[in-house]
Amino acid sequence: MAIVKDNILMQLVRGTLGKQITIYERNGQIIMAKKRGPSKKKPTQKQLEARHKMTIASMRAQIMLEDPQIKAYYQSLAGPGQNAYNIAVKDAYRSPEVQNIRLEGDEVVVTAQNEFRVAEVEVRVIDTDGVITESGRAFSGRNGIDWHYKITALPAGSKVIVIVKSLPGNPTVKELLLT
Known part of the structure; x- marks a missing residue:
């Protein structure tokens, strides 16, 4: 690949020359490169x-x-x-990342990040029989990374499942087992 500078002829030319060279413009620069064709290898x-x-x-x-x-x-x-x-x-x-789930009194605090932004966090409490006893949306904290959900009841031996979604809807699921 070559970047062409100060060449009047190349300022006007775009496309493929003789099935060998391709000339195109990207970000205001004229680029000359070997013409690429489809791969002959079977994809992995x-x-x-x-x-x-x-x-x-x-x-x-x-x-x-x-x-x-x-x-x-x-x-x-x-x-x-x-x-x-x-x-x-x-x-x-990409899916968001759940970095931490912790209990602070009667609140579940979820630390979640995404390269752009986390759209929503849902918290579910499931008892030992596998029945959802409580579920709802967590609210974003001031730092934009921590999400808070207030739990009404937390049975012994239950687990907390956290579903974090990005703006496009990519989910990440993580659970915290309570002893």
């Missing part, structure tokens, strides 16, 4: 999974960008050579 299982995940992320991103407010949010995060769609795909490709 990991590559197929990544392609499938990217297809889903792309579809989610397109749906997200139909909302003008979300599109404006993603556009505000875009850097040079990026657009709202690129950022939305990046957000839809």
Whole structure:
């Protein structure tokens, strides 16, 4: 790959020359590169999974960008050579991370992060028989990372299941067993 500078002829040329060289512009720079063709190797299982995940992320991103407010949010995060769609795909490709679940008195505090933002956190309390005794949404704390949910009753031997969702709806599920 070569970056072309101050060449009047190349300022006007774009496309492929003789099935060997491709000339295109990216971020205001003219780039000359060897023409790439389709791979002749059979894709691995990991590559197929990544392609499938990217297809889903792309579809989610397109749906997200139909909302003008979300599109404006993603556009505000875009850097040079990026657009709202690129950022939305990046957000839809990754799931949020649950870093910590802890009990503070009668409150469950969930520390969750996402590269962009966590949209919602749901907390469920399940007793020893597997019955959901309580569930609801947690509320974001002042720091934007901690989410708080007030528990009414916490039976012994139960578990707390936390479902954290990103803006595109990618869930991350984590549980805390209580002794």
